[in-house]
């Protein structure tokens with residue numbers, strides 16, 4: 001037996017199975033003091049100790065499903081507080097200019113920004129992210145990811161469209177070898193592509209059954225431009241290409257109309273809210289109450305960590321609850337767990353047999369008594385373990401896959417490069 005407890009956390013080699021013992025497991029709204037057995041990355045048993053050799057002693061800790069961040073941008077963290085912007089277009093123009101000035105250093109800066117973002121997300125209990133071109137960094141970190149092939153006509157990203165025939169299939173084939181990453185089609189926004197590209201995305205979506213994500217109706221100006229050019233809303237336009245459906249993740253939806261929302265509801269598409277980013281970019285956030293009333297599958301995500309400033313999904317949830325004047329309760333907590341899991345088509349976000357073993361272990365502060373409210377448990381606890389696919393990537397506060405000082409040093413260097421290019 002390899003004991004893994006607070007005193008002895010040395011052994012790091014985990015096989016294909018793992019058992020969590022003595023923890024308090026949060027199963028939906030209930031808690032149970034039982035053991036949890038994981039095999040080949042999936043929860044296979046919840047109940048008595050099966051005597052597995054690899055154990056984590058979760059005494060005094062709560063075991064919860066990992067959080068899912070269904071929309072972010074890894075490469076943006078490096079810009080945090082280094083550039084000022086009044087809205088989305090100024091933000092995109094400035095970051096695009098900096099990336100052009102960085103030239104051959106772009107890849108280094110992007111990777112350094114990526115690893116720093118991942119370190120911050122893991123610390124916040126996030127076990128899955130969805131972002132453009134994030135597979136390599138996430139694989140190395142042991143984080144589950146939906147890695148987007150990006151479609152955007154910008155200085156930095158235009159080549160992904162121009163060189164599509166060579167690049168796309170390589171991209172898909174590379175991801176196929178990964179256990180933790182899956183591909184997703186990432187259309188930046190309708191404003192940054194033409195109708196040929198929309199046609200192409202539509203074809204790929206249908207042919208390869210790849211999920212699809214887009215910044216939808218993020219700005220008032222952009223939505224008005226689409227209406228002027230196409231004579232319909234962005235939602236209606238995407239729908240005409242067959243892109244509003246169950247595997248579509250529609251991010252922001254700041255200026256979607258009532259008719260658009262009815263269409264989204266009818267087609268069972270998913271909405272992702274990023275309220276802090278909306279506020280900082282001077283956009284409105286759609287009404288959560290309306291989305292919930294319509295029964296639209298809604299999730300909360302951080303967006304990039306330069307337009308938002310915090311990697312915490314809980315902070316984002318707290319902010320949304322405040323502006324919407326809703327209680328932070330277990331049902332709406334689903335916007336960080338089961339709702340994004342459903343949107344991404346993965347069996348995760350809840351602790352149950354057959355689900356992916358993406359878990360977090362929380363140690364509550366002294367004297368804290370769990371009253372059934374999961375968001376409150378988060379506020380009063382520290383995340384000590386993060387487990388993805390049965391492998392601990394954070395183990396008693398220590399990263400098992402990443403060298404924290406190296407990540408920090410590279411990020412500092414990348415920040416210096418960006419600072420000089422501003």
Ligand SMILES: [Zn+2]
Pocket residue numbers: 071072073215251303304
């Ligand atoms: Zn975004």
